[in-house]
Amino acid sequence: MPARSPRRSPPARKPKPKAKPRRAVKPTPAHVRAVFDGLAKLYPAPTCELDYRTPFELLCATILSAQCTDARVNLTTPELFRRWPDARALAHADVRDVEEVVRSTGFFRNKAKNLVGMARALVEHHGGEVPRTMEEMLELPGVARKTGNVVLGNAYGIASGIAVDTHVMRLTQLLGLTAHDEPIKIEQDLMQLLPREEWIASSHLLILHGRRVCDARKPACDRCTLAPVCPSADLRAGYGDAPPSRSSSSGSSRKKTSS
Ligand code: SF4
Secondary structure, three states: OOOOOOOOOOOOOOOOOOOOOOOOOOOOHHHHHHHHHHHHHHOOOOOOOOOOOOHHHHHHHHHHOOOOOHHHHHHHHHHHHHHOOOHHHHHOOOHHHHHHHHHHHOOHHHHHHHHHHHHHHHHHHHOOOOOOOHHHHHOOOOOOHHHHHHHHHHHHOOOOOOOOOHHHHHHHHHOOOOOOOOHHHHHHHHHHHOOHHHHHHHHHHHHHHHHHOEOOOOEOHHHOOOHHHOOOHHHOOOOOOOOOOOOOOOOOOOOOOOO
16 A cells, blocks of 8 residues: 655645735825916916805805705805894704705705804804814814815915815825825825915815816816826726725715715
């Protein structure tokens, strides 16, 4: 009987290769400049597209703009502001009446509750006025950093940060400006890349480009003047089927970030 060969232990499994970083992003100052100079050429007068006349109105409109288009908010706010023109009036509103007025903006129960709660907080703690610091803004119901930045930046010209909505999240990743996909980290990255005097406009520029050209579902890379400096321009083939954005929130043009 032939001698049995010694049992061999099964070959050690190869360790799984580590997942590659999705894209190494180290934007150079020249790249950052090229992106924002290109955007500034496209949109020479970038502004907030929400309609408002006072800081209070902008705060209401921004709260309503969560997961809703600015166009829809602008159709809703004239009636809201007609019935409750300031914080004192809104603080005394019946939440159910506010719900009816803001119903078409989605998540209307929560938004109405936040609007009335915000107005009461303004009356109780700020004499009915919208405060001027991020710390105070963040104390208000329905207000997170994005809303704080939008209101402070546009109503008061105070650049305490950069408003990061779903367009800013998507475009900063596609344009190679950040390796992050959380709004707070993207905001910190942008604040380091840009001088403070550009913080307010930078958000508008990215949002406008996201609305006009770099659509979440179908970016128009073939007519995008940023294509020569955009590291994602070569992904346009089949882009609509497999978005390369790492943000799970990329989707329709409706805003999806926290308020
Ligand atoms: S080249 Fe394409 S992916 Fe890059 S910013 Fe323009 S539209 Fe967006």
